[in-house]
Amino acid sequence: MSLDAIKYYRSFEAGQTLIWSGDRMEFVASVVTGVATLSQVMEDGRTQTVGLLFPSDFVGRPGRDTAPYNVVATTDLLMCCFRKKPFEDLMAKTPHIAQRLLEMTLDELDAAREWLLLLGRKTAREKIASLLAIVARRDASLKMLPAAGKLVIDLPLTREAMADYLGLTLETVSRQMSALKRDGVIELEGKRHVTIPNFDRLIEEAGDDTDGGIPG
Amino acid sequence: MSLDAIKYYRSFEAGQTLIWSGDRMEFVASVVTGVATLSQVMEDGRTQTVGLLFPSDFVGRPGRDTAPYNVVATTDLLMCCFRKKPFEDLMAKTPHIAQRLLEMTLDELDAAREWLLLLGRKTAREKIASLLAIVARRDASLKMLPAAGKLVIDLPLTREAMADYLGLTLETVSRQMSALKRDGVIELEGKRHVTIPNFDRLIEEAGDDTDGGIPG
DNA sequence: TCTGCATTTTGATCTGTGTCAAGGTGGGGA
């Protein structure tokens, strides 16, 4: 038996919440197309996004059965799902899958820790530049293109979703986007379509070491 | 062959850096006694602590050989080390160890994501209360006592180390510690010895759901 | 095409935390 034998697909519309924090998780899944967020909400409504899910990213945790976060589609989304029990059984019999899962989890941990630095120490402008860089890198890697020179992306997030990920307000996000446009770091057509004329310049603005930040 | 057969011990003094970011990692290790931090430093010196290591916590990553963070002893520290190669060999032969490592990594990921909420959305006062709660929980669990009612802890961190973990300045940390003392949430003897007369009150100040935050 | 509403931008002002600058405090070594 292989993973292919137990998989099925589900699609969701932009804005839909796939999973509520505290829900029983019946499946694990990976993103096929589209983008989703993992987010945590405080009692008074303050919201922090704790992870972005791009195509190929994995959600769900074998061995635990209630969801720790809200999972929300920020674009139309297609997920490839596996019922949890068969997936766990398969994992127990196939060390390769467990190994791969450990590797992915370690990468997620690195990404989370990169984000700790961003939230704890970066300015609003650096935060925006960092987010644009991450989206551009993921987008380039999907298209099997190098993340360098001139890049064009469509932001998969509203200004509010960006704010929730960056620990800012949507007004500050909007102002800093305008400032980066004014300074020629980006060009905007509409609200979502972004041209990055010089990726290295964007990386400088992000305050990351010049060697390039998050791998993958 | 077992883990016991390949382990050895090393001790470090408070303030010592065990591992520099970028160093070749010759070993993986776990904390026996004392506390250490994982931290990331930007080119201009801004520092963010991305993890606290208490007794039983694990450092190092089978499969990667350069350290991604600085590891610094914040108290006198005893580590139990395993040379990386033998550890990896053992892991390949012993699925149980890999399984345990995945579990620990998932817990670390949860802790990192809890910290994202703290850094992105909590006030300075909530941040301090959250840190005190985490230290108190870990300390209680070491002593096999329930984390409730009246608790007494010795902070394993200087004000500056607290600031680096909380994304604040040391002055703000100091002011908020004084404010929590003034408001009767904590009592201070010296700079490090803290009495928490009512743990539930502290949790409220931390802004966490009343059910109690990070397990373990 | 026009309308309505969600989303975004921009402006004015406020505030929490950072920055700069003095003092305090206490524990280890002479």
Place this chain on the structure above:
DNA sequence: TCCCCACCTTGACACAGATCAAAATGCAGA
């Protein structure tokens, strides 16, 4: 015992980003 120095506290002021408030944009549906 006393002094020194690292660590901490407190004060005054500055500023990045939050908050409150309007206006502009642009897309979906009539």
